[in-house]
Amino acid sequence: MKVSLTVNGRRHDVDVAPNTLLVDVLRGRLGLTGTHVGCDTSQCGACTVHLDGRSVKSCTVLAAQVDGAAVTTIEGIGSPDALHPMQAAFRDCHALQCGFCTPGMIMSAIDLVQNVENLDERKVREGLEGNLCRCTGYHNIVKAVLNAAESM
Amino acid sequence: MSDTGIGKSVKRREDLRFITGRGRYTDDVNRPNQVYAVFLRSPYPRARIVSIDASGADEVAGVIGVFTGKDLSADKIGDLPCGWMVKSKDGSDMKIAPHPPLAVEVVNYVGEPYGIVVAESLAAARDGAEVVATEFEELTPTVSVANATAGAQLHTNVPDNVCYLWELGDADATNAAFAAAAHVTKLTFSNNRLIPNAMEPRAAVASFDAATEEFTLVTTSQNPHLERLILSAFVQLAPEHKLRVIAPDVGGGFGSKIFVYAEETAVAWAARRVGRPVKWTADRSESFLADAHGRDHLTTAELALDGDGLFQGLRVRTRANLGAYLSTFASSVPTYLYGTLLAGQYRTPAIHVEVEGVYTNTAPVDAYRGAGRPEATYVVERLVETAARELKVDPAALRRRNFIAPDQFPYQTPVALEYDTGNYEASLAAALEKSDYANFAARKAASEQRGKRRGIGFSCYIEACGLAPSQLAIQLGAGVGLYESGEVRVNPTGNVTVFTGSHSHGQGHETTFAQVVSDKLGIPFENVEVVHGDTGRVEFGLGTYGSRSIAVGGSALVKATDKIIAKGKRIAAHMMDTNADSVDFSDGEFAARDSNQKLTFGEVAFAAYVPSNYPSSEEPGLSEKAFYDPKNFTFPAGTHIAEVEIDPETGVVDVVNFVAVDDFGRVINPMIVEGQVHGGIAQGIGQALLEHGIYDDGGQLITGSYMDYCMPRADDLPSFDVDMTVTPCTHNPLGVKGCGEAGAIGAPAAIMNAVTDALGVVDLPMPATPERVWRAARG
Ligand code: FES
Ligand code: FES
Numbered sequence: 001m002k003v004s005l006t007v008n009g010r011r012h013d014v015d016v017a018p019n020t021l022l023v024d025v026l027r028g029r030l031g032l033t034g035t036h037v038g039c040d041t042s043q044c045g046a047c048t049v050h051l052d053g054r055s056v057k058s059c060t061v062l063a064a065q066v067d068g069a070a071v072t073t074i075e076g077i078g079s080p081d082a083l084h085p086m087q088a089a090f091r092d093c094h095a096l097q098c099g100f101c102t103p104g105m106i107m108s109a110i111d112l113v114q115n116v117e118n119l120d121e122r123k124v125r126e127g128l129e130g131n132l133c134r135c136t137g138y139h140n141i142v143k144a145v146l147n148a149a150e151s152m
Numbered sequence: 153m154s155d156t157g158i159g160k161s162v163k164r165r166e167d168l169r170f171i172t173g174r175g176r177y178t179d180d181v182n183r184p185n186q187v188y189a190v191f192l193r194s195p196y197p198r199a200r201i202v203s204i205d206a207s208g209a210d211e212v213a214g215v216i217g218v219f220t221g222k223d224l225s226a227d228k229i230g231d232l233p234c235g236w237m238v239k240s241k242d243g244s245d246m247k248i249a250p251h252p253p254l255a256v257e258v259v260n261y262v263g264e265p266y267g268i269v270v271a272e273s274l275a276a277a278r279d280g281a282e283v284v285a286t287e288f289e290e291l292t293p294t295v296s297v298a299n300a301t302a303g304a305q306l307h308t309n310v311p312d313n314v315c316y317l318w319e320l321g322d323a324d325a326t327n328a329a330f331a332a333a334a335h336v337t338k339l340t341f342s343n344n345r346l347i348p349n350a351m352e353p354r355a356a357v358a359s360f361d362a363a364t365e366e367f368t369l370v371t372t373s374q375n376p377h378l379e380r381l382i383l384s385a386f387v388q389l390a391p392e393h394k395l396r397v398i399a400p401d402v403g404g405g406f407g408s409k410i411f412v413y414a415e416e417t418a419v420a421w422a423a424r425r426v427g428r429p430v431k432w433t434a435d436r437s438e439s440f441l442a443d444a445h446g447r448d449h450l451t452t453a454e455l456a457l458d459g460d461g462l463f464q465g466l467r468v469r470t471r472a473n474l475g476a477y478l479s480t481f482a483s484s485v486p487t488y489l490y491g492t493l494l495a496g497q498y499r500t501p502a503i504h505v506e507v508e509g510v511y512t513n514t515a516p517v518d519a520y521r522g523a524g525r526p527e528a529t530y531v532v533e534r535l536v537e538t539a540a541r542e543l544k545v546d547p548a549a550l551r552r553r554n555f556i557a558p559d560q561f562p563y564q565t566p567v568a569l570e571y572d573t574g575n576y577e578a579s580l581a582a583a584l585e586k587s588d589y590a591n592f593a594a595r596k597a598a599s600e601q602r603g604k605r606r607g608i609g610f611s612c613y614i615e616a617c618g619l620a621p622s623q624l625a626i627q628l629g630a631g632v633g634l635y636e637s638g639e640v641r642v643n644p645t646g647n648v649t650v651f652t653g654s655h656s657h658g659q660g661h662e663t664t665f666a667q668v669v670s671d672k673l674g675i676p677f678e679n680v681e682v683v684h685g686d687t688g689r690v691e692f693g694l695g696t697y698g699s700r701s702i703a704v705g706g707s708a709l710v711k712a713t714d715k716i717i718a719k720g721k722r723i724a725a726h727m728m729d730t731n732a733d734s735v736d737f738s739d740g741e742f743a744a745r746d747s748n749q750k751l752t753f754g755e756v757a758f759a760a761y762v763p764s765n766y767p768s769s770e771e772p773g774l775s776e777k778a779f780y781d782p783k784n785f786t787f788p789a790g791t792h793i794a795e796v797e798i799d800p801e802t803g804v805v806d807v808v809n810f811v812a813v814d815d816f817g818r819v820i821n822p823m824i825v826e827g828q829v830h831g832g833i834a835q836g837i838g839q840a841l842l843e844h845g846i847y848d849d850g851g852q853l854i855t856g857s858y859m860d861y862c863m864p865r866a867d868d869l870p871s872f873d874v875d876m877t878v879t880p881c882t883h884n885p886l887g888v889k890g891c892g893e894a895g896a897i898g899a900p901a902a903i904m905n906a907v908t909d910a911l912g913v914v915d916l917p918m919p920a921t922p923e924r925v926w927r928a929a930r931g
Contacts, residue, residue, distance in 0.1 A: 033173070033176075033177075034172070034175070036177070038351045038353070039436040039858055040437055041857045041858055044351065074172065074173035091168070091171055096171065097658035097660070098351070099166070099167070099171075099658070100404060102171060103170075124866070126867050128867075133866075134404050135827075137832075137833055137872065138834065138864075139827075139830040139871050140830065141866070
């Protein structure tokens with residue numbers, strides 16, 4: 001089936017099997033390998049992207065469902081010379097080690113900052129509960145999100 | 153000192169690619185014309201393979217072939233070896249079960265691979281695997297470690313499923329200490345089985361060039377050179393010089409990616425067989441089933457004390473589950489990485505430990521963050537805390553009374569190690585201060601008023617990192633050396649490419665190693681590039697595990713850098729018309745002591761490559777290699793203090809405060825070191841409160857997904873209070889000790905000491921789940 005979607009501001013028309021997942025379109029078809037796959041039960045959040053401005057787990061969305069929608073991935077929010085404030089905060093606070101959870105974590109965190117008022121440590125921890133990180137113990141991730149919330 | 157030198161919290165240079173989605177992990181790698189692999193895995197814990205009928209799969213469009221263990225053995229692909237020969241106390245060799253990469257006759261754990269389906273697409277490979285008809289004859293499995301020696305025998309060459317019965321220490325002296333003891337504290341407990349769960353699943357992309365007969369294997373490895381060595385010398389896949397192993401960005405390892413596994417072996421073999429690149433990426437379910445698991449001990453431990461509360465003897469009996477086969481370093485983890493650590497931070501004069509390593513029909517068990525040392529710390533620190541409670545002595549005071557004092561180093565323990573340096577009182581004192589121990593009673597009373605139970609727990613751990621020296625380790629059974637290699641290549645324009653045999657999969661070596669080399673050479677941090685993880689670019693290496701990278705890999709780079717400086721002095725001396733002994737090097741400048749002449753590092757580098765005014769005795773070029781073999785282990789140590797509050801109505805344990813004061817020796821990048829500690833603590837708290845790999849009696853893994861295996865999430869953990877004390881390591885050039893595992897080593901005992909304190913119980917099994925805690929709270 002044919003699906004057209006806008007990814008990071010660019011329109012793509014793809015022909016996919018009906019059971020194709022959004023994450024496979026992003027990684028396999030569009031070469032946007034910044035979005036990662038860390039599980040097969042929708043529980044790690046490594047695949048998190050924004051769909052029409054809200055964070056979703058792209059391993060849990062069918063490509064067919066995003067026809068006409070706008071998707072933003074980690075590649076679409078900033079570049080090394082012009083980092084998104086959340087990206088910059090992750091670097092400044094050492095909120096990543098192996099980097100595998102990081103794209104999903106950043107996409108979730110941006111959604112969190114944009115949609116939850118008066119963030120504090122507890123709210124950040126609860127808000128990121130859907131994203132697993134095995135490296136950082138979350139300590140510096142929480143710090144980064146609170147820092148970024150100040151500047152966003 | 154520059155702001156990028158040794159000791160500075162330099163922001164990591166690798167971050168830019170990771171935060172912008174430009175990392176390059178194995179699954180991001182694609183080869184032209186590649187095909188996809190899916191593994192056939194055993195649904196049974198123990199069964200004979202009667203027949204495999206692949207005719208159905210051959211009908212599936214896109215399936216290229218279905219291959220089995222027989223195909224690999226017909227091609228003379230060898231067994232997966234275990235790299236450490238442990239001897240039993242009677243002097244006999246450990247009993248090694250044959251471990252073909254793909255099972256041939258019998259499968260021995262759920263998830264064991266016995267075949268590989270290769271197809272044009274992943275979907276076709278999956279469809280093909282679905283319709284392979286395998287007939288199994290089920291055999292009685294031996295699942296529980298407690299019954300392992302009485303259960304059905306897994307391997308014909310391993311009676312009673314006992315791989316080895318190993319001992320260390322002086323049994324007679326220990327028994328005598330117990331006979332004379334004023335008090336004996338005894339505990340029996342398990343150390344729960346864990347599943348590592350690096351967030352990046354294992355993966356491999358292999359290609360074979362028929363023209364040159366060269367393999368290229370891109371894979372999720374912590375030690376690509378070791379992988380190459382094993383795949384060539386033992387598995388016989390290809391000669392070493394025809395095999396290139398690349399470990400690109402790797403999404404965490406924690407030990408689980410040290411090992412050489414069936415999957416990358418079979419994928420590489422298949423690439424030659426089908427003549428096209430083959431790609432495999434584990435899904436998380438496969439990671440749960442077939443990554444090597446960690447821990448899984450049953451232990452009885454006793455501590456003998458005299459009338460003054462001084463430790464006189466420690467007796468430990470452990471049964472360690474090795475799983476169905478010996479993974480790459482499995483045999484060493486519950487022996488040399490465990491028994492040797494049982495002295496802890498104390499002067500206990502007599503120690504004896506006996507470890508029975510057993511096979512069961514479960515996934516292989518091998519090193520997981522800490523590897524043996526968390527288990528040892530758990531034994532010692534649970535015992536010490538319990539002894540303090542039994543004797544009604546303050547647990548900090550009892551520890552203090554038994555600490556090895558700062559003036560007693562070097563200190564020879566009764567379990568083989570010689571600690572070079574340490575100051576245990578300093579980290580305990582700092583941790584007591586930070587945790588406001590003095591006011592704990594008031595906080596406990598306040599909790600009680602709110603119907604909660606509060607407890608505090610200590611863990612004064614020691615670990616041994618930078619496994620060493622090679623000669624000794626090889627005498628003790630190691631199959632490889634334990635040195636590290638490094639190369640410092642100064643380019644003609646004066647910038648530097650550093651090659652290291654260590655591998656970074658989250659540790660930030662691209663930053664810290666550049667800090668070390670730029671600091672030593674007095675050149676800008678930006679001018680130093682660090683290359684790792686590719687056998688085609690880096691000469692040799694033993695990789696990253698056991699918190700060894702900075703202590704061993706970093707020391708190799710210092711050694712190579714020293715050679716660069718020495719040669720630079722000889723070149724500069726010639727150019728400044730003096731002798732090398734009269735040249736000083738500092739801050740990137742060679743200065744003649746007998747005149748006011750100076751040359752920059754760049755000028756000397758240029759002269760080495762454009763040798764016009766150049767000493768006739770020197771070869772052109774400025775590039776040096778070094779292998780560094782450590783003289784001893786390093787001994788990071790510290791105190792962790794956990795404070796918990798328990799809601800007796802729900803059994804939920806809230807970690808209200810976690811203090812860690814660690815001594816890692818000199819620290820290269822404090823920001824990165826703190827991050828390592830945070831991550832380790834999270835895994836340690838995970839072990840104590842949440843994580844448990846469980847097989848049911850029938851041998852099925854019932855914690856095979858994130859629904860059932862409880863990973864620590866952001867809202868399960870507090871922020872941590874981390875600090876450091878410093879006693880520099882005495883025997884490596886940087887004075888460093890290593891920091892990667894400390895958190896996972898110290899935290900479980902601290903948490904469980906706090907939980908049992910809060911509940912007023914002697915012991916509680918890990919993980920202290922709400923159900924267990926709730927039951928214990930009701931008495
Ligand atoms: S890949 Fe784990 S939630 Fe999507
Ligand atoms: S940084 Fe490695 S999983 Fe989060």
